[in-house]
Amino acid sequence: MSLTTSHSFSRPPPLLAFFGGTFDPIHFGHLKPVTSLAGQAGFDQVILLPNNVPPHRPQPEASSQQRLHMVELAVAGNPLFSVDSRELNVDTPSYTIETLATLRKEHGDDCPLAFIIGQDSLLTLHKWHRWGSLLDFCHLVVMARPGYQEQLDTPALQRWYDAHRVADAEKLKQKPAGFIYQANTPLLDISATEIRERRHAGLDCSDLLPSAVERYIESQGLYRE
Ligand SMILES: Nc1ncnc2c1ncn2[C@@H]1O[C@H](COP(=O)(O)OP(=O)(O)OP(=O)(O)O)[C@@H](O)[C@H]1O
Numbered sequence: 001m002s003l004t005t006s007h008s009f010s011r012p013p014p015l016l017a018f019f020g021g022t023f024d025p026i027h028f029g030h031l032k033p034v035t036s037l038a039g040q041a042g043f044d045q046v047i048l049l050p051n052n053v054p055p056h057r058p059q060p061e062a063s064s065q066q067r068l069h070m071v072e073l074a075v076a077g078n079p080l081f082s083v084d085s086r087e088l089n090v091d092t093p094s095y096t097i098e099t100l101a102t103l104r105k106e107h108g109d110d111c112p113l114a115f116i117i118g119q120d121s122l123l124t125l126h127k128w129h130r131w132g133s134l135l136d137f138c139h140l141v142v143m144a145r146p147g148y149q150e151q152l153d154t155p156a157l158q159r160w161y162d163a164h165r166v167a168d169a170e171k172l173k174q175k176p177a178g179f180i181y182q183a184n185t186p187l188l189d190i191s192a193t194e195i196r197e198r199r200h201a202g203l204d205c206s207d208l209l210p211s212a213v214e215r216y217i218e219s220q221g222l223y224r225e
């Protein structure tokens with residue numbers, strides 16, 4: 001007699017986190033907190049999403065291809081990270097809600113997706129295109145940033161934040177979208193603006209970004225004129 005038993009072991013879907021930015025250039029203020037966050041929140045992958053046309057800020061100094069190359073160099077050989085260049089293929093402003101809608105279609109309705117932002121981005125989130133619908137597509141994970149207060153000055157934003165905030169990162173795996181998690185990540189007082197300014201002033205930036213990125217910046221003569 002032969003007994004055939006079929007067991008279906010279904011693994012929980014992975015928790016994917018997207019980290020969008022202008023990355024002009026990428027620096028340790030992006031990489032170190034996000035690496036710590038991935039450990040805390042159990043992210044299976046962090047996908048860096050460089051934009052082409054940032055919606056609410058001056059255009060970047062480095063070209064989109066140079067910024068993409070710097071992002072790739074920064075995470076080369078690190079299995080936690082990958083890079084998604086889709087926003088670079090579009091010449092219109094990179095509205096996050098539109099990218100998230102496409103990502104949701106690709107990953108299906110059940111896969112938990114997170115979008116990572118820094119505290120400065122949270123403070124102005126009510127100016128983002130269709131900001132009130134972002135949580136239909138993803139969770140929002142916020143990293144603290146030195147110099148940026150926790151208090152939200154806009155009542156509608158504060159109400160929305162309070163209604164969706166969860167204290168436990170485990171919750172992010174329990175549904176595909178809809179929560180806000182305020183992460184306790186290391187504080188690094190580094191900005192791309194500071195790096196560009198230091199380069200323009202002929203100052204060293206080696207403590208602020210990966211050496212492969214620094215060498216590329218030097219080889220391209222970026223942020224010097
Ligand atoms: N030091 C930092 N700590 C925490 N979050 C950060 C830090 N630097 C950038 N971020 C976050 O990373 C995302 C992408 O940032 P961005 O590429 O604009 O870097 P930036 O350093 O803020 O650039 P710039 O100085 O040119 O405005 C944003 O959500 C931002 O809030």
Ligand SMILES: O=C(O)c1ccc[n+]([C@@H]2O[C@H](COP(=O)([O-])O)[C@@H](O)[C@H]2O)c1
Pocket residue numbers: 019020021022023049051054055056057094095096097121127128129
């Ligand atoms: O969708 C929007 O309206 C919107 C407005 C401002 C910023 N964003 C996104 O937020 C991320 C961080 O932006 P930035 O300007 O700090 O690099 C990046 O992915 C941007 O495309 C998105």
